[in-house]
Amino acid sequence: xxxxxxxxxxxxxxxxxxxxxxxxxxxxxxxxxxxxxxxxxxxxxxxxxxxxxxxxxxxxxxxxxxxxxxxxxxxxxxxxxxxxxxxxxxxxxxxxxxxxxxxxxxxxxxxxxxxxxxxxxxxxxxxxxxxxxxxxxxxxxxxxxxxxxxxxxxxxxxxxxxxxxxxxxxxxxxxxxxxxxxxxxxxxxxxxxxxxxxxxxxxxxxxxxxxxxxxxxxxxxxxxxxxxxxxxxxxxxxxxxxxxxxxxxxxxxxxxxxxxxxxxxxxxxxxxxxxxxxxxxxxxxxxxxxxxxxxxxxxxxxxxxxxxxxxxxxxxxxxxxxxxxxxxxxxxxxxxxxxxx
Ligand SMILES: [Ca+2]
Ligand SMILES: [Ca+2]
Ligand SMILES: [Ca+2]
Numbered sequence: 001x002x003x004x005x006x007x008x009x010x011x012x013x014x015x016x017x018x019x020x021x022x023x024x025x026x027x028x029x030x031x032x033x034x035x036x037x038x039x040x041x042x043x044x045x046x047x048x049x050x051x052x053x054x055x056x057x058x059x060x061x062x063x064x065x066x067x068x069x070x071x072x073x074x075x076x077x078x079x080x081x082x083x084x085x086x087x088x089x090x091x092x093x094x095x096x097x098x099x100x101x102x103x104x105x106x107x108x109x110x111x112x113x114x115x116x117x118x119x120x121x122x123x124x125x126x127x128x129x130x131x132x133x134x135x136x137x138x139x140x141x142x143x144x145x146x147x148x149x150x151x152x153x154x155x156x157x158x159x160x161x162x163x164x165x166x167x168x169x170x171x172x173x174x175x176x177x178x179x180x181x182x183x184x185x186x187x188x189x190x191x192x193x194x195x196x197x198x199x200x201x202x203x204x205x206x207x208x209x210x211x212x213x214x215x216x217x218x219x220x221x222x223x224x225x226x227x228x229x230x231x232x233x234x235x236x237x238x239x240x241x242x243x244x245x246x247x248x249x250x251x252x253x254x255x256x257x258x259x260x261x262x263x264x265x266x267x268x269x270x271x272x273x274x275x276x277x278x279x280x281x282x283x284x285x286x287x288x289x290x291x292x293x294x295x296x297x298x299x300x301x302x303x304x305x306x307x308x309x310x311x312x313x314x315x316x317x318x319x320x321x322x323x324x325x326x327x328x329x330x331x332x333x334x335x336x337x338x339x340x341x
Contacts, residue, residue, distance in 0.1 A: 023118060030111055034104060041100055048093055052086070209337075212252045217242060218335040219260040219269070227311035230270045230333035231285060240286035241272030242336035250297050253334060254320040261332045266317065267325060270333040273312030275303070275324070282312070286336070298322040 204216035211217075218237055225233060227241075234241050244250045257269045272285040282291040282303070291312075303309065303324035311327040314320050325331075 023115070026111065026114060030107055033107065037100055037104065041096070044093070044096065048089060051089065204337075204339075210256055211339075212249065212256075214339045215249075216337045216339065217253065217256060218337075219256060219332065220335065221261050221332040224330035225270075225333060226330055227270050227274065227313075227327040227333075230331070230335075231272070233333070234272075234335035237335050237337070239335040239337040241270060242334040243272045243284045243286045244297070245294050247295065247297075250295070254314060257314055257320065257332070257334065258316070261316075263316070265332065266315075267329060267331050268314055268316045268320075270311060270313045270331050271322075272336070273322075274310050274327065276310045276327065279307055279310075296322060298324075 204211035209216045209218050216239075218234075218239060220230065220233060231241050242253060244253060253269075253271070261268055273282050273291050274285060275282045277283065280303075282296075283289070284291055284294070299315075299318045299321035302318075302322060303312075305324045305326070309324035309326055311325055311329075312322060313325055313331055315323045315325075
């Protein structure tokens with residue numbers, strides 16, 4: 001039994017006790033008053049009857065024994081006075097009876113009215129009890145739902161925790177897979193570079209190609225060409241005229257040119273620089289970078305040809321330093337193919 005239910009029963013029980021106690025006291029009071037009034041009425045009647053009896057005796061004997069017998073009432077009272085007195089007494093008795101009955105009826109009416117009011121209160125108490133029962137049932141129902149909800153919430157929390165653990169496991173697995181994927185990517189990139197390098201080295205191993213660091217070089221020395229022709233020939237070989245970016249590359253090309261070209265040639269080999277498009281602005285043909293921003297090895301007073309000399313070559317008689325020369329001069333040339341790895 002819930003606390004509210006217990007309070008409700010206690011309340012109803014107390015109401016019933018109070019009601020019953022009051023009702024019992026009222027009943028007793030009514031009984032006492034009624035009994036008292038009845039006793040008074042009976043005593044009064046007894047006294048009246050006693051008077052009547054004595055009066056009757058007086059009246060019966062008054063004509064015969066008025067002188068011999070002692071009168072109960074005063075001899076001054078004649079029959080008519082006595083009769084008047086009797087009438088008054090009877091009237092008083094009747095009024096007393098009427099008043100007594102009236103009081104008793106009023107008490108009964110009041111008693112019934114109180115009984116009816118108490119009955120109505122009892123009915124209201126019953127209605128209240130029904131309402132309390134309904135509220136109690138609703139509370140119990142809500143409590144059951146709450147309990148069910150709590151169980152559901154608990155189940156949901158358990159499921160949530162399980163899902164969270166699964167997600168964490170998946171995240172860790174994914175991270176491991178990502179690491180493995182990165183390793184695989186790195187391996188693929190490394191293998192691609194290795195493949196490109198090996199492919200290039202195979203190309204460099206073709207006829208007349210020479211490798212140095214990340215480039216292959218071809219020395220055209222059989223047919224001498226103008227700078228423009230040499231440039232076109234290199235393109236046909238899927239290359240460009242050599243672009244010298246470092247001192248080391250320059251030293252290698254000098255060594256290569258010295259080895260691959262006849263010593264009696266005066267001007268030796270074209271490489272990929274020119275100021276054909278804008279006088280004094282020397283550009284590498286392959287990358288379009290400005291030569292003086294990268295590396296140069298011009299001889300002391302070179303370039304000096306202005307618009308007459310617009311193409312770059314390595315010249316043996318100047319210790320293989322660089323010189324500008326007329327682009328129409330026919331020379332050997334060096335093509336460069338950069339290895340992309
Ligand atoms: Ca180069
Ligand atoms: Ca020039
Ligand atoms: Ca020059």
